[in-house]
Amino acid sequence: MEQYSAVILAAGKGTRMKSNQCKVLHSVTGRPMLAYVLDAVRNLQPKKICLVVGHQAQDVVRRFDSPDLNFVIQEPQLGTGHAVKQCSSLFKGFSGHVLIMCGDTPLVTSEILSAFKGFHESRSSKLTVLTTRLKNPYGYGRVEADRNEIITRIVEESDADRSQKLIQEVNTGIYLVQSRLLFELLENLKSDNAQKEYYLTDLISEAQLANVRPLAFHTDQDSVVVGVNSRNDLAKVNSLMWNRIRTQLMADGATLLDPATFYPDCGVTIGSDTIICPNVMITGLSSIGEECYIEPGCVINDSTIGNRVRIFSGSKLDNVEVDSDASIGPMAHLRPETKIGCRVRIGNFVEIKKTEVGVGSKASHLTYLGDSKIGEHVNIGCGTITCNYDGKTKHTTIIEDRCFVGSDVQFVAPVRVGSGSVIGAGSTITRDVPENSLAVARSKQKIFPLRFGQGMATKNEDR
Numbered sequence: 001m002e003q004y005s006a007v008i009l010a011a012g013k014g015t016r017m018k019s020n021q022c023k024v025l026h027s028v029t030g031r032p033m034l035a036y037v038l039d040a041v042r043n044l045q046p047k048k049i050c051l052v053v054g055h056q057a058q059d060v061v062r063r064f065d066s067p068d069l070n071f072v073i074q075e076p077q078l079g080t081g082h083a084v085k086q087c088s089s090l091f092k093g094f095s096g097h098v099l100i101m102c103g104d105t106p107l108v109t110s111e112i113l114s115a116f117k118g119f120h121e122s123r124s125s126k127l128t129v130l131t132t133r134l135k136n137p138y139g140y141g142r143v144e145a146d147r148n149e150i151i152t153r154i155v156e157e158s159d160a161d162r163s164q165k166l167i168q169e170v171n172t173g174i175y176l177v178q179s180r181l182l183f184e185l186l187e188n189l190k191s192d193n194a195q196k197e198y199y200l201t202d203l204i205s206e207a208q209l210a211n212v213r214p215l216a217f218h219t220d221q222d223s224v225v226v227g228v229n230s231r232n233d234l235a236k237v238n239s240l241m242w243n244r245i246r247t248q249l250m251a252d253g254a255t256l257l258d259p260a261t262f263y264p265d266c267g268v269t270i271g272s273d274t275i276i277c278p279n280v281m282i283t284g285l286s287s288i289g290e291e292c293y294i295e296p297g298c299v300i301n302d303s304t305i306g307n308r309v310r311i312f313s314g315s316k317l318d319n320v321e322v323d324s325d326a327s328i329g330p331m332a333h334l335r336p337e338t339k340i341g342c343r344v345r346i347g348n349f350v351e352i353k354k355t356e357v358g359v360g361s362k363a364s365h366l367t368y369l370g371d372s373k374i375g376e377h378v379n380i381g382c383g384t385i386t387c388n389y390d391g392k393t394k395h396t397t398i399i400e401d402r403c404f405v406g407s408d409v410q411f412v413a414p415v416r417v418g419s420g421s422v423i424g425a426g427s428t429i430t431r432d433v434p435e436n437s438l439a440v441a442r443s444k445q446k447i448f449p450l451r452f453g454q455g456m457a458t459k460n461e462d463r
């Protein structure tokens with residue numbers, strides 16, 4: 001079997017994106033689009049992978065640096081043909097075939113690449129182009145073919161005349177070329193076209209001149225090869241990718257009540273029999289256990305959720321761990337480094353940051369817990385807050401097991417409450433409380449008798 005290597009083009013700015021960020025770093029369902037192309041290529045186990053970088057090269061290298069990649073700088077960026085040519089020294093002495101891909105086609109799969117390679121091998125081809133048919137081919141290179149599978153020319157949008165623009169068969173930007181032939185033909189490219197660039201697509205006419213017959217391998221899976229050139233394409237690709245992820249999650253046993261309004265990032269996992277309501281977003285490295293129920297309007301990022309957890313509407317969880325059988329929300333905000341234990345109940349309008357809440361504890365309403373450690377089976381009353389910040393530093397509040405905290409309590413940190421203690425409602429706790437004690441820290445109620453007429457206005461006076 002012949003040897004294969006790959007070249008991925010990622011040096012362009014992506015002018016049509018109108019962005020300060022280079023195109024291949026733009027995110028598709030939570031990952032830079034180039035990451036998907038690399039995954040698909042790596043699956044084929046090529047001998048060598050060359051990544052051509054140029055625009056924001058440092059950022060791309062920083063993000064993708066890995067021992068199996070050879071970075072090649074293209075400076076200035078004079079077109080796709082010029083980009084591939086920059087790799088020539090890396091292919092000296094290589095007699096196999098080169099798979100050429102663009103970094104802006106994130107929907108490409110290793111399955112389609114394998115089929116493409118299979119075709120190229122079976123025809124003993126020296127140059128094969130992966131093509132597809134698009135209802136709206138605008139922006140793509142149009143493929144002219146004279147006989148079955150043999151390409152005569154690829155015409156770019158900006159160079160096409162009216163009849164060429166009607167051609168629906170397009171170049172996907174994916175090629176397999178015999179290495180020596182490739183670098184020989186690249187020497188002949190000219191930039192006498194509308195964009196004044198060295199087009200890789202001119203390989204076709206150069207091959208014809210060298211008596212090589214370029215073949216087309218047509219795929220019907222047109223969505224797999226969509227290229228991202230504009231924000232509109234980016235939205236289209238995101239939506240196709242979301243569909244792919246949703247389909248997989250449902251195949252794995254999750255119920256999506258309205259798949260179209262569930263937005264999972266690539267890599268999110270969901271256990272079987274979990275139900276996801278409409279308008280939910282789960283991003284980053286998140287995993288949701290089995291038999292969970294997630295109500296509308298929840299946003300969960302980089303979080304690990306156990307089994308049978310209920311997350312009620314409008315809750316936001318970022319970088320937290322929630323253990324099994326807990327319930328969260330509605331309208332709860334769990335911030336980074338928070339750990340919620342088994343069977344914990346976090347209710348409405350509760351904000352928790354960098355805090356551990358032990359097994360079976362409850363904070364059911366209107367509470368802020370920051371930089372704290374709450375033991376097991378603790379009850380945190382409504383309106384309790386930890387005063388964790390003195391304007392300069394954050395301090396810790398520790399409330400040990402089985403404490404009962406009444407409503408409207410402030411803990412002025414640093415402070416510790418020993419296990420089994422009770423804090424009276426309305427207390428401002430500034431000093432440590434020993435275990436099994438009652439602490440009350442509020443001013444005594446005073447009673448003053450009113451003379452007749454001093455109190456609330458009567459109904460008549462109101463008018």
Ligand code: UD1
Nearest residue numbers: 009010011012077078079080083103140141171172173227
């Ligand atoms: C290219 C093809 C077009 C095809 C389409 C498929 C050419 C001339 N045209 O057009 O036939 O239908 O892809 O998606 O090849 N790049 C570089 N250096 C450069 C220019 C581009 O590395 O100097 C990289 C870009 O970062 C990008 C890829 O090459 O990842 C394709 O470039 P782009 O400008 O998007 O080409 P298209 O106009 O889409």
Ligand code: CA
Nearest residue numbers: 104227228229
């Ligand atoms: Ca493109």
